[in-house]
Amino acid sequence: MELTKLRREILQVLEKNCKIELKDLAAMNGISEAEVANEIAKMEKENIICGYHTMINWDNAGEDKVVAMIEVSVVPQRGVGFDKIAERIYNFSEVEAVYLMSGGFDFMVLLKEKTMRDVSTFVAEKLSFIESVRSTSTHFVLRKYKDHGTILVERKEDERMLVTP
Amino acid sequence: MRDPLSEVVKEMKPSGIRKFFDIVTEMKDAISLGVGEPDFATPWHVREEGIHALERGRTVYTSNSGLMELREEICKYLARRFNVHYDHKKEVIITVGGSEAIDIALRAMVNPGDEVIIPQPSYVSYLPCVQLTYGVPVICELKEEDNFKLTKELLLSCITDKTKVLILPFPNNPTGAIMEREYLEEIAKICVEKDIFVISDEIYAELSYNGTHVSIAEMEGMKERTVLINGFSKAYAMTGWRLGYACAPEKIMAQMTKIHQFAIMCAPTVSQYAAIEALRNGDDDVEEMRKSYDQRRKYLIKTFNEMGIECFEAAGAFYVFPNIKKFGMTSDEFATKLLEKEKLAVVPGTAFGDCGEGFLRISYAYSMEQLKEALSRIKHFIECL
Numbered sequence: 001m002e003l004t005k006l007r008r009e010i011l012q013v014l015e016k017n018c019k020i021e022l023k024d025l026a027a028m029n030g031i032s033e034a035e036v037a038n039e040i041a042k043m044e045k046e047n048i049i050c051g052y053h054t055m056i057n058w059d060n061a062g063e064d065k066v067v068a069m070i071e072v073s074v075v076p077q078r079g080v081g082f083d084k085i086a087e088r089i090y091n092f093s094e095v096e097a098v099y100l101m102s103g104g105f106d107f108m109v110l111l112k113e114k115t116m117r118d119v120s121t122f123v124a125e126k127l128s129f130i131e132s133v134r135s136t137s138t139h140f141v142l143r144k145y146k147d148h149g150t151i152l153v154e155r156k157e158d159e160r161m162l163v164t165p
Numbered sequence: 166m167r168d169p170l171s172e173v174v175k176e177m178k179p180s181g182i183r184k185f186f187d188i189v190t191e192m193k194d195a196i197s198l199g200v201g202e203p204d205f206a207t208p209w210h211v212r213e214e215g216i217h218a219l220e221r222g223r224t225v226y227t228s229n230s231g232l233m234e235l236r237e238e239i240c241k242y243l244a245r246r247f248n249v250h251y252d253h254k255k256e257v258i259i260t261v262g263g264s265e266a267i268d269i270a271l272r273a274m275v276n277p278g279d280e281v282i283i284p285q286p287s288y289v290s291y292l293p294c295v296q297l298t299y300g301v302p303v304i305c306e307l308k309e310e311d312n313f314k315l316t317k318e319l320l321l322s323c324i325t326d327k328t329k330v331l332i333l334p335f336p337n338n339p340t341g342a343i344m345e346r347e348y349l350e351e352i353a354k355i356c357v358e359k360d361i362f363v364i365s366d367e368i369y370a371e372l373s374y375n376g377t378h379v380s381i382a383e384m385e386g387m388k389e390r391t392v393l394i395n396g397f398s399k400a401y402a403m404t405g406w407r408l409g410y411a412c413a414p415e416k417i418m419a420q421m422t423k424i425h426q427f428a429i430m431c432a433p434t435v436s437q438y439a440a441i442e443a444l445r446n447g448d449d450d451v452e453e454m455r456k457s458y459d460q461r462r463k464y465l466i467k468t469f470n471e472m473g474i475e476c477f478e479a480a481g482a483f484y485v486f487p488n489i490k491k492f493g494m495t496s497d498e499f500a501t502k503l504l505e506k507e508k509l510a511v512v513p514g515t516a517f518g519d520c521g522e523g524f525l526r527i528s529y530a531y532s533m534e535q536l537k538e539a540l541s542r543i544k545h546f547i548e549c550l
Binding site (some may be wrong): 003009017022024027029030087156158160161162163164165 | 179182185186189190195197199200201202204206288289292338363415457460461463467468508516533537
């Protein structure tokens with residue numbers, strides 16, 4: 001389906017700031033508040049907008065948690081395929097994201113804000129027991145520099161002079 | 166001791182912004198809508214090209230006119246975007262910002278006593294640059310009811326036998342006004358008829374929000390009498406790189422190049438290499454910034470009008486120019502009080518010419534959050550009047 005220009009513009013703003021007031025979003029696009037509300041409601045229904053989450057830098061919150069990326073290789077079974085295996089993985093509540101990948105392995109599984117013990121328990125006692133899983137390779141994130149398009153390590157000051165011609 | 170100073174320089178008035186700037190810088194926690202440069206950083210791939218140029222030791226002069234490769238890219242860009250065609254070998258010069266281009270274009274064309282028409286409100290440097298050539302500046306006051314466009318009636322009323330050059334500053338700083346094709350055609354006709362040359366300052370060309378910018382150089386009979394000025398500061402957020410350019414017929418360009426050669430030598434080399442990258446691979450960056458400015462523009466115009474501050478539909482640059490006459494204060498008083506009471510700096514319209522009286526220049530080269538905060542301060546300010 002081709003996205004309309006309006007939808008794209010609403011989505012691009014919301015993706016960066018879902019707390020924006022409807023009336024501001026409307027003014028920025030030169031349309032009425034009702035139109036924006038209506039379009040957003042439709043996109044929620046159509047599962048284009050799937051949620052409104054807060055981006056948190058847990059490192060700064062003083063939480064001692066890790067992020068793990070697990071490469072998973074599987075043996076897809078006849079008539080079942082990748083989707084069924086993915087379902088068995090993503091239904092675990094600790095799983096943040098599951099992607100089917102091209103290349104040297106099949107799924108990328110993301111665990112976020114867990115302790116080392118949580119991750120090892122998940123891999124050893126849940127993931128490895130899924131019949132189709134052939135092998136896993138777990139990578140821990142050491143430091144996050146940028147996430148969701150936002151640079152986490154520095155906050156730039158406005159260095160411009162206050163008034164210029 | 167004799168007076169060490171030149172009479173013409175002594176007569177030049179310092180920029181109206183300067184005085185305001187001094188007050189603002191003393192105020193520590195002030196916020197501002199007073200900036201005339203993008204809030205974006207130069208796109209990373211362009212900055213990287215600058216770094217690469219340094220790494221390769223490209224720290225020497227270029228030819229006076231600038232890198233051939235860059236001039237070629239500029240000509241391709243102008244043809245692709247604005248349908249104007251120049252010979253990169255003879256008709257283009259790379260300058261230190263658009264400001265240098267304005268200066269050398271005027272010096273190359275104006276004889277003492279020649280009249281130069283300057284539409285105002287407009288950028289602060291046209292008038293002093295004309296004065297330095299011993300030319301006679303003729304101010305053409307643009308009107309709010311014309312949406313600050315240069316109409317043919319206004320232009321005709323300023324033309325005399327001595328008129329030689331017209332400065333055409335659109336999209337306009339500070340009003341945000343643009344000139345659509347039909348208006349330019351009328352101006353072009355008059356210029357051809359009356360044998361007037363045009364310096365078209367199109368530095369904000371990429372920031373036009375109702376369709377693509379039109380250059381007067383495209384009109385019939387105009388290329389041979391136009392100096393087109395543009396640059397990288399606004400379109401690619403490269404103000405600090407100090408890089409602009411001018412395109413003109415060979416006859417004018419040869420003389421501009423002479424002045425540039427003796428006064429400047431050449432534009433910064435590292436910046437020139439970065440600019441090649443900007444022209445080759447920067448279209449998406451420009452589009453993204455333009456879109457973002459456009460959203461802020463719409464937001465500001467709507468919010469000002471809702472507040473009861475009349476604000477015409479500016480369609481270019483990154484400024485709106487609200488009318489504050491109904492508050493019974495001069496622009497200067499309004500801006501000064503706004504700064505004192507709400508710690509918000511905006512630029513009085515009078516910094517851009519006397520006819521800017523009753524207006525403020527509001528820049529939207531700021532994030533939506535900053536704009537919202539600033540507007541709530543203006544709202545509070547007028548409610549307390």
